[in-house]
Amino acid sequence: xxxxxxxxxxxxxxxxxxxxxxxxxxxxxxxxxxxxxxxxxxxxxxxxxxxxxxxxxxxxxxxxxxxxxxxxxxxxxxxxxxxxxxxxxxxxxxxxxxxxxxx
DNA sequence: GAGGTGACCCAAG
DNA sequence: TCTTGGGCCACCT
Numbered sequence: 219x220x221x222x223x224x225x226x227x228x229x230x231x232x233x234x235x236x237x238x239x240x241x242x243x244x245x246x247x248x249x250x251x252x253x254x255x256x257x258x259x260x261x262x263x264x265x266x267x268x269x270x271x272x273x274x275x276x277x278x279x280x281x282x283x284x285x286x287x288x289x290x291x292x293x294x295x296x297x298x299x300x301x302x303x304x305x306x307x308x309x310x311x312x313x314x315x316x317x318x319x320x321x
Numbered sequence: 322g323a324g325g326t327g328a329c330c331c332a333a334g
Numbered sequence: 335t336c337t338t339g340g341g342c343c344a345c346c347t
Contacts, residue, residue, distance in 0.1 A: 226344065226345090244330090245328080245329055246329075249329090249343085254344085255343065256329090256342070256343035256344050257330060257342080257343080258326095258328095258329045258330085258342075258344075259329090259343050260328090260344090261328045262326085262329095262343095262344070262345065263344080263345085264328055265327080268328075273328075277328095278328085278330080279329080279330060279331085280330090283328085284328035285328065286328080305335090
């Protein structure tokens with residue numbers, strides 16, 4: 219609902235929408251794409267406004283999806299064919315080496 | 322105007 | 335590979 223500074227928020231959402239299917243970007247990369255280093259602010263904005271955006275295409279630099287949303291994101295990754303790297307405990311993370319999208 | 326919070330990042334052990 | 339500590343930026347009260 220109308221944010222006081224749509225510049226930053228709109229820029230973040232625009233970058234997220236520009237991520238093609240099967241690719242992902244790190245929060246740091248999204249921040250850099252809009253000319254900022256506020257990776258945390260990107261996460262905060264996504265938490266409130268990412269509900270209408272492909273938030274699963276934005277992950278940490280380690281490849282881990284947002285906490286408490288890894289199961290939901292996994293469904294999208296499998297549907298889009300995003301390259302994943304599985305651990306022995308059933309924990310997965312996105313293979314940024316293959317899925318990292320650079321604008 | 323100041324303080325606290327957060328879907329984070331990086332370096333070192 | 336995992337964990338800890340410190341730092342950065344934008345938003346909210």
